[in-house]
Amino acid sequence: MTPLPDPVTALLSATDAVTLLRDAEHLAAGLSEAGWTPEVESGRFGADGWDVLSSAWAPSVSVFLDGSERSVREAALAVAAAMKAEPHRWTFDSEGPDWSTWSVDDERWGSDDIDWLVWEGTGVSVTLFTAGETPAGPGTLPAHLQLSIGRVDTPSEGLPRDDDRARSVLREGSVVDRWYLAGERDLPADVVEALENDPDPRVRAAAESERWIREQAFGGPQPAE
Numbered sequence: 001m002t003p004l005p006d007p008v009t010a011l012l013s014a015t016d017a018v019t020l021l022r023d024a025e026h027l028a029a030g031l032s033e034a035g036w037t038p039e040v041e042s043g044r045f046g047a048d049g050w051d052v053l054s055s056a057w058a059p060s061v062s063v064f065l066d067g068s069e070r071s072v073r074e075a076a077l078a079v080a081a082a083m084k085a086e087p088h089r090w091t092f093d094s095e096g097p098d099w100s101t102w103s104v105d106d107e108r109w110g111s112d113d114i115d116w117l118v119w120e121g122t123g124v125s126v127t128l129f130t131a132g133e134t135p136a137g138p139g140t141l142p143a144h145l146q147l148s149i150g151r152v153d154t155p156s157e158g159l160p161r162d163d164d165r166a167r168s169v170l171r172e173g174s175v176v177d178r179w180y181l182a183g184e185r186d187l188p189a190d191v192v193e194a195l196e197n198d199p200d201p202r203v204r205a206a207a208e209s210e211r212w213i214r215e216q217a218f219g220g221p222q223p224a225e
Contacts, residue, residue, distance in 0.1 A: 002074045004082060007035035007047035008063065012082050015061075017123030017151050024056035024173075024180040031061070042183025042206040056180035057165075058154040063147040069132045072143040073104045076130040079147055083119050083126065090119040090126070099130075125152050161186045175200045182206040 011034045014020050020030040028038070036045035036052055045052040051064045065075055080100035083090055096115025102108060109132070119126040130145040169181045170191055179202055181187070182195045195207035 001078055001081065002071075004075070004078045005035075005048035005050060008050060008079070009082060010034035011036070011052075011061070011063070011149075012079070015122070015124055015126065015149055017153075021059040021061070021124060021149070021151050023059060024177045027054050027056060027059055027061070027180070028176045040205050041209045042179055042181075054180075055183065056177070057162075057184055058151060058159045060148070060150040060154070062149070064144065066142040066144040069109075069143040070104055072130055072132075072145050073109065076100075076128060076145045077102075077104065079128055079145070080117060083128075090121040093118045093120075120152060123152055125150055163188050163191075166191045170194055175203060178203045179206050182210055 011031070014030050014034055019026055021027070031045050031052060031054065032038070036047045038045050043052075043054040043056070045054065049065065049067075052061060053064070054061045065072060067075075077100060084092065084100065094115060094117050096113055097108065098117070099106075099108070099114060100117060114129070114131060117128045127148045128145065129148075130143075131141075132143045134141045166181060166184070166187055167190075169177050173181065178195065178198060178200070181191070182203060183206065187195075192207065192211075195203055196211065198204050198207065
């Protein structure tokens with residue numbers, strides 16, 4: 001089996017609700033210590049061809065990899081094996097077939113419905129999904145996997161919009177707090193404007209990137225009123 005990159009293994013080892021998924025500062029520090037490099041966009045990190053999208057509200061991490069079907073399956077199987085190697089930390093569940101027991105060339109990859117594999121422990125829920133190349137509009141999505149890490153006490157619909165909290169983070173938060181804030185959806189217009197004029201260039205760059213994303217998705221800036 002192809003070994004996982006060290007940053008992925010280190011992230012799995014560091015996953016818990018007390019440290020990593022505590023707040024923005026702990027998220028950024030934990031990811032950096034695991035070997036992930038922050039990017040311009042809020043909450044985004046990269047390492048060895050893998051990508052992370054993290055959020056501080058509520059604290060969560062999603063890890064992505066795309067590539068050939070074989071390489072992605074090998075990576076997904078390696079992640080599952082790493083999780084199953086620590087039964088004292090994680091309780092395993094799956095509503096569908098346990099594809100973590102299959103070989104890379106198993107015929108069931110193409111015929112069975114592939115469901116999420118789920119592990120819970122240390123106040124955290126970890127879910128793993130993989131899919132082959134799939135149609136998407138006029139083109140196709142490459143084979144990919146997604147590893148999602150979140151707190152078990154976070155509602156399934158996420159945390160509600162909190163304008164008072166956003167303004168408090170803007171006034172009193174650290175650079176890392178504000179960098180994460182820039183990536184949140186449904187921010188008040190005054191918060192968006194302030195982030196785009198933040199004194200720290202990392203926060204400004206993240207806020208400008210979010211504005212570009214909104215313009216591409218909606219045809220114009222969409223900050224909440």
